[in-house]
Amino acid sequence: MFDNIYTFYDDAEYHINSLNANKIIKLLKKRISNGEETKQNYAFIADVYLMKGDLENALNFALKSKQLDQDYYYADVIIANIYILEVNICMAAKYVENILEKCSEDYYLGYYIAAVFYTFQGNEDKAQEYIDRFMNTSDENPDFIRLKLELLFIFKDYSNLLKTSFSLLKTFPINIDYFYNAVAMMFVSIFSILFKKIDLPYLFYLLFSSSKDDRYLVLSEKYKADNNLEKSLYYIDKAYEVNPKSCYLIKKAELYSMFDKKDDAIKIYKDILELDPTYIQCYYDLSEIYYFIGDYKQAIEYSNQAILVNYNTEEAFNIKILSLIELENYDKALENIKKFEKDFPNSADLNYHYYSVYKGMNDFNKALVYINKILLLDMHPSFLMCKAILLYYKGIFEDAINTIFKAIELSEKDDGAMYYWLACCYEAKEEYTIALEYINKSILYGEDGLWTFFHKSTILSALGKKAEAKIAYDKAVTLGYKEE
Numbered sequence: 001m002f003d004n005i006y007t008f009y010d011d012a013e014y015h016i017n018s019l020n021a022n023k024i025i026k027l028l029k030k031r032i033s034n035g036e037e038t039k040q041n042y043a044f045i046a047d048v049y050l051m052k053g054d055l056e057n058a059l060n061f062a063l064k065s066k067q068l069d070q071d072y073y074y075a076d077v078i079i080a081n082i083y084i085l086e087v088n089i090c091m092a093a094k095y096v097e098n099i100l101e102k103c104s105e106d107y108y109l110g111y112y113i114a115a116v117f118y119t120f121q122g123n124e125d126k127a128q129e130y131i132d133r134f135m136n137t138s139d140e141n142p143d144f145i146r147l148k149l150e151l152l153f154i155f156k157d158y159s160n161l162l163k164t165s166f167s168l169l170k171t172f173p174i175n176i177d178y179f180y181n182a183v184a185m186m187f188v189s190i191f192s193i194l195f196k197k198i199d200l201p202y203l204f205y206l207l208f209s210s211s212k213d214d215r216y217l218v219l220s221e222k223y224k225a226d227n228n229l230e231k232s233l234y235y236i237d238k239a240y241e242v243n244p245k246s247c248y249l250i251k252k253a254e255l256y257s258m259f260d261k262k263d264d265a266i267k268i269y270k271d272i273l274e275l276d277p278t279y280i281q282c283y284y285d286l287s288e289i290y291y292f293i294g295d296y297k298q299a300i301e302y303s304n305q306a307i308l309v310n311y312n313t314e315e316a317f318n319i320k321i322l323s324l325i326e327l328e329n330y331d332k333a334l335e336n337i338k339k340f341e342k343d344f345p346n347s348a349d350l351n352y353h354y355y356s357v358y359k360g361m362n363d364f365n366k367a368l369v370y371i372n373k374i375l376l377l378d379m380h381p382s383f384l385m386c387k388a389i390l391l392y393y394k395g396i397f398e399d400a401i402n403t404i405f406k407a408i409e410l411s412e413k414d415d416g417a418m419y420y421w422l423a424c425c426y427e428a429k430e431e432y433t434i435a436l437e438y439i440n441k442s443i444l445y446g447e448d449g450l451w452t453f454f455h456k457s458t459i460l461s462a463l464g465k466k467a468e469a470k471i472a473y474d475k476a477v478t479l480g481y482k483e484e
Contacts, residue, residue, distance in 0.1 A: 021048050039068040039075065046078045055082050055245075073099045077109045084113075084120055087247035090280045090311045092117055108137040112147045119154060131155060140167070149185050161185055213242040220251065229259045246276045253285070262289050280305075284312045287319045296323035314344050318353075325356050333357045355386065364390050381407040381415075388421055397425045416447025423455060432462045450479035 028045045042065035049058035059082050065075040076095045083092035096117045103110040111134035118127035131151055137144070145167050152161045165185040216239035223231035232255055240248040249272050256265035266289055269282040287302035300323045306316035317340045324333035337353045344350065355370035371387045384407035391400035404422050411418065419442035426435035439456045453476035460469035473481075 021052055024048050037068070039065045039072045042068065043072070043075050043078060046075070050078060050081060055085060058082055071102060073102045073107075074109070076102075077113050080113050080117065084117055085247075086245060087120070087250055088276075088279055088281075089117075089121055090309070091278050093121075106137055108134055108144055108147070111137065112151065115151055116154070127155075153185065213239040213245075213248070216242065217248070217251070220255075224255060224258070229255060246272050246279055249275075250279070250282075253282075257285075257289060262293050265289055280309045280311050283309065284316050284319075287316060291319050291323055294326075296326045299323040314340075314347060314349075317344070318349055321353050322356075325353075325360055328360060330357050330361045333360075359386075359390065362393075364394050368394075379410065381411040381418075384410070385418060385421065392421060392425055392428070395428075397429050401425045414445045416442040416445035416452075418442075419445060420447045420452055420455075423459070427455060427459055427462075430462070432459050435459045436463065450476045450481040453479065454481050 025045055025048050028041050028048075032041055042061045046058045046060075046062035046065060049055075049061065059079065062075050062078040062082070065072060066079070069075075076099045080092050080095035080099065083089075083095065096114055099107075099110045100114060111130045114130035115127050115134055118124075118130065121127075134151060135148070145164060149161065149164050152164060162185075165183075216235045220232045220235035220239065223229075223235065233252065236248055236252050236255065240252070249268055253265045253268035253272070256262070256268065266286060269286050269289075272279050273282050283302050283305040287299050287306055290296070290299035290302060300320050303316040303320040303323070307313055307320070317336065321333055321336050321340060324330075324336060333353075334357050337350070337357060340347065340353065341350055351370045351373045355367050355374065358364075358367035358370065368387065368390050371383060371390065374383050375387065384403050388400045388403040388407065391397075391403060401422060404418055404425070408415075408418050419438045423435045423437075423439035423442060426432070426438060436456070436459050439452065439459055442452055443456075453472045457469045457473035457476060460466075460472055
């Protein structure tokens with residue numbers, strides 16, 4: 001399979017670069033018009049357009065290549081690369097999966113694109129798996145070395161960057177672009193040794209990126225890291241002005257969401273879906289935002305859309321189940337948990353879902369079974385508190401108290417909620433003096449809601465402190481307490 005960026009001109013091998021790119025496009029289009037309509041010729045044109053940053057034309061010609069041969073996975077590499085650059089992760093996943101399913105064991109382009117894809121997806125383990133496979137491929141042609149440089153840079157392996165840069169430099173004059181690439185990476189390598197505190201990826205993209213919108217994107221990311229929303233938004237808007245790509249709108253929506261401007265983020269995600277329905281990851285992002293702002297019906301609607309298109313399905317299922325529990329639709333939640341268990345039997349969230357739904361249904365015995373399963377794996381204070389609260393509802397106050405003390409012991413900081421539940425337990429045991437101590441401690445550490453003051457009033461009343469009890473009761477009423 002002919003799958004590198006070479007073509008032929010007057011029977012001589014021609015290595016495609018930025019200087020001859022337009023000539024190569026004309027040459028290949030002429031060949032196609034003369035009847036040489038091959039998958040390779042379409043893929044080469046796509047590759048050249050990709051090199052030039054013309055992603056629309058690149059995608060069109062790569063798809064034509066695929067129409068001629070659905071199994072031509074070099075075209076898949078180009079298409080996956082385009083969608084990664086567009087931050088259209090779901091569409092990229094489709095082509096990455098196709099490459100890995102069909103390519104040969106030593107196909108370094110497949111390993112390269114998988115490493116980049118999983119990096120963008122945030123799956124560090126998978127990314128490392130494929131970068132290891134790539135590095136273990138013994139192929140020293142110039143294209144391999146150039147991709148190796150990219151991966152070393154992305155994964156910040158600066159120690160090997162200088163040596164590999166020299167290897168690529170030795171291939172000159174085969175490709176002028178590779179020469180500049182090697183020099184740039186040598187610059188990065190030297191600076192990484194001399195100035196370790198400099199943000200090299202930021203500096204590199206700012207100095208060497210040929211694309212103005214890329215430079216604006218880098219500046220936006222820098223200000224985002226500095227928590228400067230105004231500046232970050234300014235530069236992402238500038239990037240969109242230069243090149244109106246949906247991926248810049250996604251970055252903008254992420255900024256709004258990150259800085260708690262959820263309504264603005266929602267509008268942008270919906271606009272993106274109207275502009276380009278292939279950005280189906282927006283369904284999941286919308287479901288997540290709606291869940292966090294408490295609009296559980298909309299969260300379910302968009303999580304259903306995400307599940308339907310099979311995007312981030314496990315997390316989408318999680319949001320749907322949690323939303324159903326918040327809406328107290330426990331039967332529907334339980335039905336979805338059973339579907340979730342079938343598809344994701346090893347999910348870390350499964351036992352918590354069962355605990356939550358059975359607690360909501362007041363089936364405390366079953367809820368205890370699942371919280372105990374969680375605690376076998378993770379003795380976290382929050383899970384211990386879940387167990388303590390169940391024990392309280394079951395009237396097993398002494399065990400509840402012991403469990404809370406264990407949670408306090410393991411907790412890194414004082415938590416008012418823990419002392420609140422201790423007070424409730426001692427109140428139920430009619431040990432009011434101890435209960436008053438812990439209810440006051442809970443208020444001291446921030447647990448100052450209406451139920452805290454209601455319980456304080458009942459504890460004070462039991463101790464005969466009527467005037468103080470009335471003050472606490474009035475405070476509870478002020479905070480929203482109403483007698484049923």
